[in-house]
């Protein structure tokens with residue numbers, strides 16, 4: 044009997060989820076969604092597991108979130124996977140995290156290719172382990188002609204460093220006569236950032252109840268809608284992404300106007 048109830052509930056949940064997806068698809072979805080995937084360590088701690096168990100569980104959620112974002116027609120999904128500040132963590136945790144891209148791609152790259160997903164990365168590559176970078180660059184190369192969702196991983200990324208480096212590049216171009224001060228506007232400055240190929244995020248999602256940006260896309264998020272949830276990233280499910288997008292669709296964005 045209990046088994047039959049579980050089957051009925053699962054069937055019911057999946058039809059509810061399917062209904063909600065169809066409802067969401069009737070209205071414009073955010074073109075660019077950015078997610079700060081927070082709460083992995085706390086998820087593990089709640090279960091008396093090592094922190095790395097939370098990161099591993101969080102990796103599985105990346106796949107399901109990516110597949111749903113692709114199905115909804117979202118153009119770009121940027122995931123904050125490792126910040127420039129994360130190097131302060133214990134070495135064993137960093138070593139584990141730096142193996143996750145290989146594990147993820149070994150398992151899911153065929154599915155990403157099959158679903159027309161394009162993998163990209165933004166961040167400071169020089170400090171990443173070679174094995175991590177090789178795996179990511181292989182995926183970038185194998186998906187470069189795909190035209191579906193752009194899955195953009197922010198790895199060893201820090202927004203203030205990104206802005207400082209952009210200013211340095213502007214100064215170099217100014218001294219070389221490539222640009223003049225009258226040329227420098229928001230659009231021109233944006234072209235010097237790591238996100239020059241992307242539109243600004245329309246929606247930022249942050250999990251685990253933290254309400255701060257943590258040095259993530261500070262320039263690019265100027266006009267983005269924010270959606271915060273107490274849900275820990277390893278517990279983030281399709282319905283949470285749908286809730287965030289439904290909230291976005293109900294908001295009227297004014298970009299400073301009335």
Ligand SMILES: CCc1cc(N2CCCCCC2)n2ncc(-c3ccc(F)cc3)c2n1
Nearest residue numbers: 080098101102124125140143144147179196
């Ligand atoms: C190297 C930092 C890191 C951390 C991480 N975590 C740990 C923290 C956040 C939660 C998700 C799991 N994941 N999960 C997938 C990737 C990944 C990155 C690039 C790529 F091409 C394919 C997969 C990943 N990368």
